[in-house]
Amino acid sequence: MNTLPENHYLNARRGLKSWLFTLDHKRIGILYLYGIIGAFFIGGVLALLVRLELFGPGRDIMDAKTYNQFFTLHGAVMIFLFIIPSIPAALGNFLLPQMIGAKDVAFPRLNLASWYIYITGAVFALYSIHSGGVDTGWTFYTPYSTETTTSVISMTLGIFILGFSSIFTGLNFIVTIHKMRSPGQTWYKLPLFVWALYATAIIQVLATPVLGITLLLLILERAFGIGIFDPAMGGDPVLYQHFFWFYSHPAVYIMILPGMGIISELISVFSRKKIFGYKAIAFSSLAIAFVSFLVWGHHMFTSGQSEIAATIFSFLTFLVGIPSGIKVFNWLATMYKGRISFDTPMLYGLSFLFLFTIGGLTGIFLGALAVDVHLHDTYFVVAHFHYVMMGGTVMAFLGGIHFWWPKMWGRMFSSFWSTVAWAIVFVGFNMTFFTQFILGSRGMPRRYYNYLDQYQPLHAFSSVGSLVLAVGFIIMGIYLVHSLFRGKPAGNNPWGALTFEWQSTSPPPTENFVKPPKLTHGPYDFDKISPERTFP
Amino acid sequence: MDTTGTIFLTPGGSTIAGEVDSLFYFLVYASIAMFGIVLAGLVYFGLRYRRRQTDADTPTSGRAHNLKLELLWSIIPTILVVIVFIWGFRIYIKMHVVPHEAMEVKVTGQKWFWSFDYPQGASTVNELVVPVSKPIKLLMSSKDVIHSFFVPDFRIKMDVLPNRYTITWFEATRTGNFDLFCAEFCGDGHSDMIGKVRVVGEREFSEWLEAGLSGGEGMTPEDFGARLYVSKACNTCHSIDGRSLVGPTFKGAFGTRRVLEDGGEVTIDENYIRESILEPQAKVSAGFQPVMPTYQGLLNSREIDALVVYIKSLK
């Protein structure tokens, strides 16, 4: 029977102060986890309310104004407060130093500072609810955002601040990966999750400053009418869209790349198989990071940008699809001749493959110029990015949370209930969002409060799906919290994995390892050794 | 040309729709094939290579490369996407190169209705009437924020920008009514900014044009007002059954006193209605946003009168 170690990072010091002033990357990771779970809860409730309103045409539970504020807030909260920090800032913070055998990240104080910046940004963003809400959509397109009476400045200022949090996390990770790896751990011996975090961090530091200046200019446009983006003042609204998407398209990859990193870990560990095409997966992350900066114009095929620019952007867009495709096939090939077990993390890993493939393929629809003209700004787009973001990133995040849960807390969750919750989430997700592909290709525009009767059955079905989804998440919350107190101790290496973090105790000590870990094998050398599972 | 429609697409109604649909279905089938491969792999490997008690701890194959396979799954998708790009691009060019003989209609989007000005002088609101099998060029601009002109059945969409012209065109292939949506979020009434494209035969179109130019000749002011209430899109924001939409209801409004946003009070009479149509921001009813656009230049005196009579009649 496993027992918890006597001393670990959770009981090293006690009291609220020991958390609020901690420099331990693991504790900061946990602090982030609290933040993003809070954000996910807020965003999720808003999503449910939006879906309930859409159950039937016309007014169901709220008026148009409230609805517009809710979907805006749902988008902004989910993107800026949840998905972008989710995997890198929470799981990445917790794991990156452990995976490279370091004691901490390169700049622990900057790390803590970025959490406080995150909280400050969140306060500003959420303050906008109190000060009249925001009804522009998370994209803040001008001139609507310059003339609406709602509290755009509070929200954009919040997101501006959140950007710094994201930049500092990315900066910290890049330096950590370059300078803090343990002796002998060369680049090709890094776990693929670390590669993914590296590619993500590159995008974070390159793209986020442009979001910063965009929002700053938007604030100036609202305050002084500086005339860069507002057509009435001689500005160009399409230019705003260039600025915005120069950040926000790469940001999509800030969201999905770390998820892909988790999937690489999950598929290999639960297949007990050396990852297929290590370098292909590693470099495709970097390729995605680079090409993601060349494709932003595909959000603007119908925006009034020039036909030549649209054509160039369409062509470049297809280039970014190929590395993603390569990754999917590599993961599939990893499973070949493996010893596959269907523990909960793997179930989420497999759902990722299933859902992300659909999300990726429907992305091809939207990259094709003529088809995008029809599908742009319809529910097809909504479904597409939910398949990528929720079916991709959130599934990977949940997989990662379940995978590293015993490492974080030392205790295991219920296998039965976690499988039940997974099944409900998977079914609910597909009910909610596959329906929206059909709604969209039949012409239902997005951000509609009211709609024509012909769309009602599909909308109702989608709303029911969202309730199913909610039930899944409620069950998940219950068994995870329960496991914190009653879960069985998991042992150092419950899944039989090979990366560094599993060599330490669960939970690990404050400086991660009792003695510096030795690199005796690669992260995926399941052909040489098969480590024993310490659980069950 | 596809007029039947499927689960994914409504029946097309324009010359371009057929082409877009072909590419769409090519993509659907190609995606199903690709997804089929992934799904088959997942299911087959999952069943075939399940971990069993007996072999759980034996090492697995260390093979992590297969050049042929890797080339295969890099090159085939590349070829496919290049095909899709070129295909999509060719149709896109057709969407943008307008035939010379096209009739040009000026489209204006504003919160929250569409107005259409014909070269012959007629103008309509929220209803674009066009002849079948004739190319129609739309020269579009917005008076306030960005809107987007979207007719799903025609498979066309183009943003309508403030202070700039954008262009799109279509040629309807069959008569009937087609939904027209605003596809770019534009505020509280975004989802009510729904219009209609009515495609009619050549002769019917000429008759309609003439009738439109005559402007309610031979109708009572009340009937004419009722028509204008719909055709000029008053109904987007003002109900006639007592419900509050974006604006106050017309029902029973005439002759009552109303509290204004600035605290003042006003009696709803001919003056007030007229002023509110032409200068909507002058006296805004309490509890409502000052969002109504001016109808200056969109309605002539006779039309305003007809609306006043109509509103008066709504007891």
Next chain:
Amino acid sequence: MEKDKGYGPGQPAHHFSEIEQQTEAVKLGMWIFLLTEILLFGGLFTAYSVFRAWNPDMFINAHKFLNVMLGTLNTVILISSSVTVVLAIRSMQLGRREKTIFFLVATLILAAVFLVVKYFEYSHKFHLGQLPGKYYTFTGVEGTNPHIFFSIYFSMTGLHGLHVLAGMIAIGWMLVRTVRRNFSSEYYAPLEATGLYWHLVDMIWIYLFPLLYLIG
């Protein structure tokens, strides 16, 4: 900027194994931060390029109302301050603490002079009504929408001015730490990182100056 400043001479922070590793990490971190700064200003450079390409004549007419004399003066001041910063670091490399203090103080003075000159430029423009955006009331510029030129001018120089201010705070803090003997010829990474930041501020001005003051 770098928040890791608490490690004295000789001893690396607990999570680094040696001081060399820590110095390299701090410098790398600073360079990445500079990259984000370049892209932050990048948005303004993009806006500048787009509007200049649309309205070349208006830009030429409007820029005549900027004072080349003062612009040149400020360029010279900033370049001099860059020289004093490198000399401050060099002195520390050689272990001459007093000289470092002298050069840091000189840098602070130059930076302050830069801001004072900027203040006179700004107040003159405010006086003439060459304000950004809707507050623009000046009528002497020919061409379409000259307020946009001044919007861009104020955004660029304003953001740059804020960076000068931030740089002054950082240099001031370095001065305090130098006085407190936190640095030695062995360990001066924060000083070097601050120097890098200051050079970037200089470098951005090197572009702003010809783009705003010296249009053909």
Next chain:
Amino acid sequence: MTGNSSKRKAEHILSLRVYLLVGVALMILTAVTVAVSFIPLGGWNAVVAVAIASVKASLVALFFMHLLHDKRLNLIIFLIAILFLTIFITLTMFDTLTRGTVDERTRSPIQEEAVIYQKTLPDSLKNNLIEDDSSIFKDTLRP
């Protein structure tokens, strides 16, 4: 690259001469760029100005910021920043400079001047609302 790169490299301490020479070169280049701006070269003025600025920036980066002798990685980071900024400007201007290829009217704004310059209201708004006597309600309309 890895944590325990064993030996300390000798720090590069550039000589005073190098720093001062670079400083002087920067001053001279400043003078040159100001002088050139007064010679009308048409479109070339901008090119020359940016070129001189780039030489100056390179001097600062290579000597003052030590990129010449420092770890290659820092130089790469700097170049990446320049590269992505170039991408941003170039692809954006691909749009802004190629508008209106299909129809001339879509190229530029309808009303070039911003609202702050439009001192007078359009005529249609000037009409006195009440003085319109074609209305059937003209008797009830207040003057």
